Structure formats: structure tokens, C-alpha cells
Amino acid sequence: MKGFKSLAAALLTALVIAAPAHADTPASLAELLKTVKAESIVESKENKQREAEFRADRNQQAALLKQARAELQATTERGEQLKATFDANDKQLTELTETLRQRSGTLGEMFGVVRQYAGEFKGLFAASQNAVQFPERNALLTKLAESKELPSTQELEGFWHTILQQVIVSGNTTTTPATVVYGEGKEAVRDVTLVGEFNAIADGKYVTYVPQTGKFEELSRQPTKNIMRNVPGFEAANGSYEPLFIDPSRGVILSLLVQSPTVQERIDQGGLVGYVILGMGALGALIALFCFLRLTVIGAKMRKQAKSDKVLDGNPLGEIMEAYQGHKGDNLEDLEAKMDEVILRNAPSIERFVGSIKLFASVAPLLGLLGTVMGMIGTFQAITLFGTGDPKLMAGGISEALVTTMLGLVVAIPLLFFYTLVHSKSRRLVQMLEEQSAGFIARYQEKLHAADS
Structure with a gap:
């Protein structure tokens, strides 16, 4: 009996410690026992509920683990399949590259020639006065000259057509609008008559093409009157043949001619x-x-x-x-x-x-x-x-x-x-x-x- 009392006192002390501050203090041991039993029943229900939740979580985690393992296995199989495909493709690529190298040996030499001539023609076409008529061809020549890949058939045909185009315009006389820079620095858009690759005429005067600016400049001094007397008639001709003095050196002789002193300058x-x-x-x-x-x-x-x-x-x-x-x-x-x-x-x-x-x-x-x-x-x-x-x-x-x-x-x-x-x-x-x-x-x-x- 004495031991039971000691046990009851200890439980009471524990309940007193664990009980909320607002709980009423049992008046007797019977009430205390009753309170303990009620709380035990509540705690038992909570523990069962927790146990049920734990079991549900365990089953869910097991399902997720099973799903993750399945995904890992599928991914592993997919990786092995992709690796096998990669190895096969790499082998095939190596074989195709070797085949391409063998079959494109002549094409590689042709590409080097195309790139070389594209660079040379780019400089020639840029210095040509007919470049004002075809400004778009510079992009194709630049691509062919700087490309590190084999040119396509369309690009080769475009290069061929550009060369033929230059050959044709070099033997024709055409009139095209272009910017003309005058001696005092003024610029104006004028109809410039291009005589092949030799000379250009605008407003009854000889002009020269400047590749750096892509514009024409009026000569500082025009040639003598016996040369200039044919310019208006030639410029006004509409499909008919008219005489004109041309410079076969593409302006070199003309520039030297206008630099030579006149009679008055000689006298001076x-x-x-x-x-x-x-x-x-x-x-x-x-x-x-x-x-x-x-x-x-x-x-x-x-x-x-x-x-x-x-x-x-x-x-x-x-x-x-x-x-x-x-x-x-x-x-x-x-x-x-x-x-x-x-x-x-x-x-x-x-x-x-x-x-x-x-x-x-x-x-x-x-x-x-x-x-x-x-x-x-x-x-x-x-x-x-x-x-x-x-x-x-x-x-x-x-x-x-x-x-x-x-x-x-x-x-x-x-x-x-x-x-x-x-x-x-x-x-x-x-x-x-x-x-x-x-x-x-x-x-x-x-x-x-x-x-x-």
C-alpha cells in the first residue's frame, strides 16, 4: 500500500509537471486517476493516428522509391542505347569524313583557286568604275574570298556570272546615276556616262572614280579644247556612234595630261x-x-x-x-x-x-x-x-x-x-x-x- 502511494505520488507529480498551467489541480487521487485514464485514452488515439499516418507515408515512400528505381533503370538503358548510337554514328561519321576527303580532293584544290581568284577579282571590281552599278556583288566576292568551307553550286554560278557581267560592261557605254564630288567639296547625284573601263563623263566634263569613297570626282583641270569638243556630242548621243577621246590606261594618262602645265603656266x-x-x-x-x-x-x-x-x-x-x-x-x-x-x-x-x-x-x-x-x-x-x-x-x-x-x-x-x-x-x-x-x-x-x- 505504501508502495502504491509512492507510485501515485510520483504520477501525480509528473502530471502536475506535464499538465498545462491552466488545468485544474485534482482535488483527490480518484479524480487524478480519472484524469489519467481520460488522457491515456486520448493519447492512445493520437498514437494510433500517428502510426496510421506513418504507415501511409512509408507505403508512399516505398512507391516513390520503386518509381525512382524504375526511372533510373530506364534512364540507364536509354544512356546505354544513346552511347551505342553515338558510337555507331561516330564510326559512320569517321567513315563518311574519310570518304568525303577522298572524293573532295579535286574540289579542295578548286576551292583554293576560287578563293584566290575571288580575292583578286574583289580588288579589281572594287577599283572598277562600273562598281557603282553593281554594289551587291561585293558581298559574294567577300564571302568566297574569306570562307573556309567549300562553296556551293549557287555561289560558284554567281561568281561566274559576276565575271561575265564585268566582261560585258567593260565593252559597253552606259549611263547611271552616281555621286559626283566637285572641286569645292560639293556633292551632287548626276547621270554619269561610263565608257567601259576607260573614262567617265558627267555634265560635259571628265570625272574619275575613287574606289575608297565609291564616288566620282571632277578633274581639277579639264583637257584641252580639241579633246573636250567631242564630249557634249558623245554625251547627248542616243544609240548612235560619236567620236570621243578615251584613255586606255584607265585615267592614268588623263591625270598626267591635266597635270601638265598650260602655255600660260609655262610662260609664268x-x-x-x-x-x-x-x-x-x-x-x-x-x-x-x-x-x-x-x-x-x-x-x-x-x-x-x-x-x-x-x-x-x-x-x-x-x-x-x-x-x-x-x-x-x-x-x-x-x-x-x-x-x-x-x-x-x-x-x-x-x-x-x-x-x-x-x-x-x-x-x-x-x-x-x-x-x-x-x-x-x-x-x-x-x-x-x-x-x-x-x-x-x-x-x-x-x-x-x-x-x-x-x-x-x-x-x-x-x-x-x-x-x-x-x-x-x-x-x-x-x-x-x-x-x-x-x-x-x-x-x-x-x-x-x-x-x-
Whole structure:
């Protein structure tokens, strides 16, 4: 009994400890026993419920485990199947690659040739002025030149068609809209006439194609008029044939031609000495023209006087005739002296200014040589300062130095012809006076002989 009490006290103590704070404290052991039994029944129900839930979870976990194992087995079988397929495909791929390598040996060489020529044609087509008509072909050539794979049949056909297209347009004259850059930097879209691969014309002027910008630029200076006179007619021609100067070097000769100095620029290179030479040439030509006209007038008067028995004023032959008719004495020497005096008085007048033409013709080459020497001195001074590294420097200086020599010869040669012409004409007039004078003397001498006999 004593032991039962001790056990009851211990359970009561445990219940007191475990019971909630709000539970009522049993008043007696009977109530405590009753409370314990009630709680035991509740706890037993909870434990059964927990056990049922645990069993349900265990069955579910078992099902999931079974499902996972089935999936693992299926996946393992699938992996083995894929590995077998991969090994088979890899073997087949190796065999096909070897077959492709063997069968594409010639195609590989062809691909190298295609890539090489595509790169070369890309540069040629980019520099061609006809590139403005076909801007899309650059993409195909770039792909063929940079591709590391075999080209397709369509790409090879496109490359072939591009080459044929370039060959065709190189022999045709077409007009296409393009951007033209003018000297002052302005741009405008104009109709540009392309003459094959040689030249391009826009607005009646020659233009050049610049591959870097894909535009045309107007020449800084157009060619001479004899070249430009055919451009408007050619540009306006509609299917008909018209003459035109073309540059077979694709603009190289044309660029050099427009860079060559004009006549005015050549004259300017001669400097002060060149202008002096030209001034002397102009003055000598004016004097020669004046002398020629003056001698022509005198000669016409003398020829008119030769056909008339009357003395006409204003000509040397009339003075000789007047001297002959006015001679009354019988002394032949006096008549000869009178005639010689008339000739000597008129000869300088006839030959007036003729010697100055010869002087200008002689001095002009000397002045040209002087200008050349001065130019060479300047050239050698430039060589002393900058050395001989730039041949253009020496060539340009020597060229400018020789301009004065050229101008001197250009002036002297025609002046010599003018001098010869005028001098011969004056000598003929003087000779005509001497002949007429000798004729009058002979006539007078015949009269003397007739009187003596």
C-alpha cells in the first residue's frame, strides 16, 4: 500500500509537471486517476493516428522509391542505347569524313583557286568604275574570298556570272546615276556616262572614280579644247556612234595630261626674263609688220611710177626720174653722181627699222640663256639646301630654267624669218632703184653718142 502511494505520488507529480498551467489541480487521487485514464485514452488515439499516418507515408515512400528505381533503370538503358548510337554514328561519321576527303580532293584544290581568284577579282571590281552599278556583288566576292568551307553550286554560278557581267560592261557605254564630288567639296547625284573601263563623263566634263569613297570626282583641270569638243556630242548621243577621246590606261594618262602645265603656266615659269623676251618678240613682230606694209606701199608706188612717164610724188623712183629729167648738162659723171645721191638718200629710208628686227632676233636667245643660267643657279641652291633625295625637285627646277631658253628660241626663229622677208623686200626695192638709175644713165649715154655721131 505504501508502495502504491509512492507510485501515485510520483504520477501525480509528473502530471502536475506535464499538465498545462491552466488545468485544474485534482482535488483527490480518484479524480487524478480519472484524469489519467481520460488522457491515456486520448493519447492512445493520437498514437494510433500517428502510426496510421506513418504507415501511409512509408507505403508512399516505398512507391516513390520503386518509381525512382524504375526511372533510373530506364534512364540507364536509354544512356546505354544513346552511347551505342553515338558510337555507331561516330564510326559512320569517321567513315563518311574519310570518304568525303577522298572524293573532295579535286574540289579542295578548286576551292583554293576560287578563293584566290575571288580575292583578286574583289580588288579589281572594287577599283572598277562600273562598281557603282553593281554594289551587291561585293558581298559574294567577300564571302568566297574569306570562307573556309567549300562553296556551293549557287555561289560558284554567281561568281561566274559576276565575271561575265564585268566582261560585258567593260565593252559597253552606259549611263547611271552616281555621286559626283566637285572641286569645292560639293556633292551632287548626276547621270554619269561610263565608257567601259576607260573614262567617265558627267555634265560635259571628265570625272574619275575613287574606289575608297565609291564616288566620282571632277578633274581639277579639264583637257584641252580639241579633246573636250567631242564630249557634249558623245554625251547627248542616243544609240548612235560619236567620236570621243578615251584613255586606255584607265585615267592614268588623263591625270598626267591635266597635270601638265598650260602655255600660260609655262610662260609664268619663265619669270621676268621670259616676259621681257616675249615683249621683245611682240615688238619685233610689230616692227616687221610695219616694215612689210611700208615697203609694200613703197614698192606699189615705184611699180606705178615705172609704168608712167610723168613724175609721181612720194616715191624714190620718181625722184630718180625727176633728177634725170632735170639734168641739162652734157657731163655723164654729174648725172651718175646725181643718181647715186638719190639712191643713197632713199636707201636708208627704205631699210629703216629692218636692222632692229635682226637685233631682237639675236638678243632673244641670249636673254633665254641668261634666264636658264639664273634658273640653274636657283636649282643648285635648292640642291645645296635639300640634297638630291627628291629627283622631282631637280627636274622641276631644270624644267623651269629651260623655259626661258625655249621662249628665246620661240621668239628668235620667227623674227629671223621676218627679218629675211623684210630685208629681201627692201633689197629688191633698192636694187630696183639701182636698175632704173643704170637704165637712165645708159639712155643718157646713148643720146650723147647719137649727138657725137
